[in-house]
């Protein structure tokens with residue numbers, strides 16, 4: 686099993702088609718993922734993949750986002766597109782990808798990572814807690830919304846505690 690880190694520009698050929706295939710299988714109900722995941726979310730700061738032979742069996746995208754928490758402008762990390770191929774699940778692979786993403790963000794002195802979980806329990810052992818603050822964000826229907834997003838989670842990557850104030854994600858779409 687090989688871990689590959691790349692950017693959008695480095696994703697081509699077999700690797701690119703392998704990622705899209707994995708994401709389509711993992712998120713069958715998401716119309717955006719079914720077309721082109723990255724066209725929808727914008728370019729991640731880093732894409733972390735697991736490959737076995739020629740098969741892409743794991744994927745995570747980490748984003749750097751300029752947001753406001755309360756009145757403070759802040760750069761935070763955002764993790765998305767976490768997917769592991771069905772026959773490789775339950776072996777700690779998604780946890781390992783999240784750890785790699787955290788290493789990338791910590792190296793850049795980014796104090797927080799957030800994500801929007803389908804199943805929050807998956808991320809608890811990686812340090813994520815459910816947000817109790819509201820999020821102001823651009824939804825996939827291109828409407829700005831403000832509410833406590835179900836499954837929204839944060840992880841503290843440094844000594845700094847999560848501010849627990851309204852987060853203005855400013856866009857693009859999440």
Ligand SMILES: CC(C)(COP(=O)(O)OP(=O)(O)OC[C@H]1O[C@@H](n2cnc3c(N)ncnc32)[C@H](O)[C@@H]1OP(=O)(O)O)[C@@H](O)C(=O)NCCC(=O)NCCS
Pocket residue numbers: 711712766767768769770773774775776777778779780781801802803804806807808809810811
């Ligand atoms: C969710 C998913 C990424 C988990 O990948 P995985 O490699 O099997 O997860 P891991 O083996 O690294 O497990 C990490 C933790 O999540 C838990 N977990 C894994 N799958 C879970 C599930 N479906 N429900 C609840 N907890 C789960 C594990 O027990 C483990 O807990 P621990 O660290 O406290 O021991 C994978 O099932 C998947 O790709 N699902 C389809 C796409 C998806 O839902 N992605 C997540 C979007 S938020």
